[in-house]
């Protein structure tokens with residue numbers, strides 16, 4: 001099954017390019033855990049952007065003037081860098097959440113639909129932490145290099161522990177039950193978590209539309225100006241913060257999973273639980289650890305997402321969660337590289353759709369999600385194993 | 397017997413749902429012995445090993461290891477106590493490299509120097525594996541996978557090795573090689589419980605044997621005596 005494709009790290013899209021790199025270099029720590037994963041991200045971004053740019057111009061060729069006076073090709077050229085940057089930003093958020101689905105699927109072969117609520121808990125925790133910092137009067141003097149890690153680590157830790165707790169009390173007793181049972185539990189848990197969070201904030205903050213106190217932060221409002229030839233692009237500081245944080249976390253995750261003893265045990269557990277146990281590995285501990293990793297990535301990205309959009313609610317997890325799930329399926333569920341690729345691709349697709357659909361009078365950006373989810377349906381029909389989740393021959 | 401008993405099964409009953417697979421198995425394995433468990437397909441040989449290593453819980457009866465009742469202990473705790481089970485079908489992690497498979501065998505080893513020493517011992521025993529350290533487990537041949545499975549189990553430095561049909565599906569030359577290695581490992585001081593359908597070879601390397609039939613032990617004797625036994629020869633050694 002596609003699950004067996006879990007973690008085939010060195011077979012990404014980048015592999016044809018790495019053939020020229022000498023073996024000695026490929027065995028170094030620097031290459032394996034820094035150059036390769038970051039290079040892979042860059043290749044994915046460039047590749048996905050290039051393909052979508054071509055598609056966008058193709059649309060412009062087919063429909064040169066969607067509205068009188070609007071030349072689509074010109075609009076695309078003008079907005080291109082901006083579309084790509086906002087696509088990458090949201091794409092990294094999707095990637096990190098998609099990794100949570102894929103990690104858990106890898107070890108339990110089960111879609112943890114409550115993961116979108118783990119993300120939501122991260123988003124509201126980020127708000128709570130930031131508000132407390134503000135209430136303590138420390139927000140103004142805090143530099144972004146202090147604030148963002150505080151939010152990310154705080155939300156990630158709490159969400160990770162929550163994910164572990166959920167697995168322990170709600171999923172573990174159901175192990176061995178028919179597949180549908182834990183799935184339904186997960187969906188039920190989603191509703192419980194939404195309402196618990198809603199009740200908590202209604203009681204403590206008297207509201208559940210939670211707006212991050214971003215208004216008075218000077219450094220956040222001033223955009224960074226980048227110049228590409230003739231075009232000037234204003235990049236939001238939050239975009240940069242999200243991308244940098246995401247890259248750091250993804251590099252760390254890759255190191256943990258592929259470079260440490262614990263990661264190796266997780267991979268072994270995902271391939272054959274019984275055998276892992278026979279070698280003395282505590283399988284339940286590895287499953288908990290996997291939930292912690294996935295949950296903390298999801299929670300951290302929730303906080304970053306909150307910083308990006310400003311206002312979050314107990315229901316904020318649903319759509320991004322579904323999109324991240326789409327991303328995980330797009331890349332091949334169970335495949336970590338696939339989750340990264342799927343998330344980035346989906347983010348960029350979405351951003352391009354947003355950029356282009358506005359010019360179509362009959363459509364508009366409210367149709368973006370329909371296109372996105374059509375992708376999910378098409379993949380499930382035509383390539384259920386995803387882009388990278390190909391079958392692997394297994395000799396037993 | 398004067399030999400110290402390492403493993404003792406007493407009246408084991410194990411079920412798969414309603415299937416009564418082991419119907420009161422009792423046997424002992426002494427320190428330093430090779431004991432073989434032979435029997436036709438479906439007799440319950442693998443089930444016996446799974447019950448010892450804790451993968452299956454018996455409904456009745458006890459498994460004692462070095463005098464201690466290990467019933468109900470978790471699989472990884474039993475492994476950590478020194479029982480290493482090489483299951484049927486080798487169960488190599490197909491997407492991990494040979495090196496990673498071996499390193500996982502050393503999961504409980506805290507001391508790096510010790511782990512390294514065991515790794516070197518494994519490569520001495522199986523030089524083929526050394527040539528393939530960076531190859532994915534799933535790409536090895538059947539014989540190489542069997543070697544890797546045994547080498548991986550030895551990384552835990554077990555007292556008792558439970559081997560489930562190590563010769564299955566291997567070419568005759570490789571079967572010989574595997575049985576030679578089993579003898580060699582035994583000489584290193586390991587106690588071995590060997591499950592085989594290839595009764596002839598098993599009785600050649602083993603000291604003692606038990607014959608299992610539909611979940612019950614029907615014969616037990618020294619390997620020599622079993623190999624000479626008429627009913628055994630008829631049923632398992634392919635003689636008319």
Ligand SMILES: Nc1ncnc2c1ncn2[C@@H]1O[C@H](COP(=O)(O)OP(=O)(O)O)[C@@H](O)[C@H]1O
Nearest residue numbers: 412415417435436437438439440441442443444
């Ligand atoms: N996973 C299982 N589920 C149900 N029945 C099983 C299972 N494994 C084995 N059995 C049954 O238990 C009996 C003993 O099987 P097993 O221990 O595998 O035999 P052997 O290893 O001697 O060939 C057989 O009747 C077999 O059909």
Ligand SMILES: [Mg+2]
Nearest residue numbers: 441442443484
């Ligand atoms: Mg068997």
